[in-house]
Amino acid sequence: MSPAPVSLHNTLTRRIEPLQPLMPPRVTLYTCGPTVWNYAHIGNFRTFLFEDLLRRWLEHVGYDVFQIMNLTDVDDRTIKAARAAGKRLTEHTEPFTQAFFEDRDYLRIKPAHVYTRATEYMTPMIALVSRLLERGVAYKGEDGSVYFALAKFPTYGRLSRLDTRELKVGARVASDDYAKDDPSDFAIWKKSDAKDEAVGAAWDAPFGRGRPGWHLECSAMSLEEIGRRFGVQTLDIHAGGIDLIFPHHENEIAQSEGATGQPFARHWVHGEFLNVRGTKMSKRHGNFLTARDLREQGVDAAAVRLLFFQTHYRQPVDFTDEALDAAKEGVRRLDEFHARLRGAGSGEQGAGELTKLAEKMETDVSAALNDDLNAPRAVAALFDFVRAANRELDRGTGGGTGAALAAFERVAGVLNVLPTRKALDPELVRWVEERIAARDKARKSKDFKAADAIRAELSARGVEIEDTAQGTKWRMA
Ligand code: AMP
Ligand code: ZN
Secondary structure (H helix, E strand, C coil), X not given: CCCCCCEEEECCCCEEEECCCCCCCEXXXXXXXXXXXXXXXXXXXXXXXXXXXXXXXXXXXXCEEEEEEEEEXXXXXXXHHHHHHCCCHHHHHHHHHHHHHHHHHHCCCCCCCEEEEHHHCHHHHHHHHHHHHHCCCEEECCCCCEXXXXXXXXXXXXXXCCCHHHCCCCCEECCCCCCCCCCCEEEEEEECCHHHHHHCCCECCCCCCEEECHHHHHHHHHHHHHHHHHCCXXXXXXXXXXXXXXXXXXXXHHHHHHHXXXXXXXXXEEECCEEECCXXXXXXXXXXXXXXXXXXXXXXXXXXXXXXXXXXXXXXEECCHHHHHHHHHHHHHHHHHHHHHHHCCCCCCCCCHHHHHHHHHHHHHHHHHHECCCHHHHXXXXXXXXXXXXXXXXXXXXXXXXXXXXXXXXXXXXXCCCCXXXXXXXXXXXXXXXXXXXXXXXXXXXXXXXXXXXXXXXXXXXXXXXXXXXXXXXXXX
């Protein structure tokens, strides 16, 4: 089987390029996951949602995706937060890890095939540091930490297009995160201090007791997983938010390629930010909203997905209540259309105008998503179809509803933008059916006043009814 051609923007070349996995149909996808020092915000989830769509689309066209997501449960931030909470590291991070899984499920993000917790990968991390020391691309500083030697890795800066003349030769940086104007030898293993020991964030290693640098974690975990499972040292796709290009991904490349001599990832995909009034949503700016906030407000995940997918992943999105309301309305229209199509009898496979419209819609959606995951174009094609198909249904054109329903469900399923079906109370179902039977009886005996009263009674409890050739259909509004 040869999956359809998918092109994606590659940050390495700044071009849209066909995806060419090492071993098709397999695609190895590494997505940098959350730092579990606190709840993830919906900015983080914008990144995880674009990655979810990427994964779903690749699977839809026939790839066999293996997704790895890491959970950063040891780094500067988690240690600081554990200390502030007076807890051991894992005691502090585990509830946030579980919360992340709950939020992921609420947002209907497909679970990765493996979630690598950094604290569970100390052996490969220590082995990677040892290898970099052996190869002379890392050295132990007089402070006892191990640093990556930028001068020994001539291609450093390729991903972030760093002007290597700016490299601060001899300068060192120990913190996990730093700005682009500070490219220095960075810590891959940090000598432990009393603060690390206090929370249990210190491990023995041949080069001294300490803890891994954040960047090293992703290199070690991804190479361990693809090496052990598939015998390779190159990822097909590595993805994350644009803030990870420098220094995180630049450093991941240096460490991985410095150790293996092989390209680390064939394709680098980066998503733009979710902003609030033009400023990146972040804990630091205090302008954040968590997925659980939305869930508690009763927002259907379909609306969040639609909202994000209406903008290309390489364009910023501004989060506003109006945009969320518009997305909710969009989801409602999709649901209404879905119900209408289902009501029109899905068994019918005749070649009608609807079939033609559905075929065009699927072709347009495929072309859009194959072209650098252009979700807004795919969403537009879906809504164009809803409008045109509704017109056909208004005209009572026969045939093709079965094909239209199947196509609609396939596309809406990849985007996953139909509302969550609420389980109906059996008591309510019995009551509705009894009322509909009573209304039928009233209509048959031409007692339209009674029939209308029953319709109003149903409507008051949120039940919409529709009289069709096959009888009265109903649904919750
Ligand atoms: P962190 O938990 O900070 O390690 O971030 C997890 C992921 O969320 C990374 O891929 C970040 O690039 C991404 N991210 C952080 N803030 C935003 C934002 N406002 N919009 C989109 N992605 C973000
Ligand atoms: Zn990472």
